[in-house]
Amino acid sequence: MASALSRYLEAANGLTNVTKSRAEQIVRQVVKQGEAAADQAGDMVEELLDRSKKNREALVALVRAETQRAIGRMGIASRSEVERLEKQVSQLKRELAAATSGKGGGGTTKKQSATKKKASGGASGSKAAAKPTAKKTAKKTTKKTTKKTAKKQSTKKKSS
Secondary structure, eight states, X not given: OHHHHHHHHXXXXXXXXXXXXXXXXXXXXXXXXXXXXXXXXXXXXXXXXXXXXXXXXXXXXXHHHHHHXXXXXXXXXXHHHHHHHHHHHHHHHHHHHHHHHOOHHHXXXXXXXXXXXXXXXXXXXGHHHHHHHHHHHHHHHHHHXXXXXXXXXXXXXXXX
16 A cells, blocks of 8 residues: 555655656556545646656756856856857957058047047147147057957967
8 A cells, every 4th residue: 555655755756757647647546545535636646747847847947056056166158258258359359440440430449539539638729739649549549459359369269
């Protein structure tokens, strides 16, 4: 008698995938041996299936959480971090291309435009005096951007 009931409990508490036909078979054996009433059989089958599903979900959640913790300890970048860095690299490439090709408003980026405005002081009378300063600032900014991009690419190649 105890074997049918113990199989029922193992199925209810176990991590195995219990099919409906297997749950019905186990419950029939429990009812046949007098461990449960026949009118409870349907409820017992549903309970067994529900518990089996919840146990599987809990196991999947546990494995997923432990995997994420392990990846975090190893220092591997997440998908969202990689996507963010890819966007940043693309933006830097566009800025570099615009700065080196002379396209896009005289080859200036947003930062360079702000630097030019700052250097000229916003006064239209001193434009001629501000142009050489702005060009020097633009060149410095371009060099910095180029160095940062090269450094990031070399770091990316090393980690690959």
